[in-house]
Amino acid sequence: MKFKLTILKVVMIAYLLFFFVYTAINYSTLVSGEGWGMVAIIILIVFGFVGIGVDYVLGLVIKNKVLLNIIGAILAIIFFLWLWPKL
Numbered sequence: 068m069k070f071k072l073t074i075l076k077v078v079m080i081a082y083l084l085f086f087f088v089y090t091a092i093n094y095s096t097l098v099s100g101e102g103w104g105m106v107a108i109i110i111l112i113v114f115g116f117v118g119i120g121v122d123y124v125l126g127l128v129i130k131n132k133v134l135l136n137i138i139g140a141i142l143a144i145i146f147f148l149w150l151w152p153k154l
Contacts, residue, residue, distance in 0.1 A: 071126060075139030078146075079118035086112050111150075118146065 090097065090108050097104035122139060129135045 071132070073122055073126065073132075073139050074136045075122040075125070075143050076119060078139075078143040079115050079122065082118070083112060083115040086115065114146075114150075118142075 086108060090105075093104075097108060121142065125135055125138060129138065
């Protein structure tokens, strides 16, 4: 399958890059105490990979690129509206 750049894929890659950089900068704070901060970061990173997986499955099911991007944008907005209060 050819690599297709979609809105959901771009958003999830940016999301993953943010958390990798955040983890690298704040590593000492995240592992201090009992280490629950690192567990939370790992769970958030897993959500990013799940988003990329959802995008892959949607790409297999939906062949129309416009419809794929619209659905991906809606899913990305829903994801961040759900995630924002937890940050």
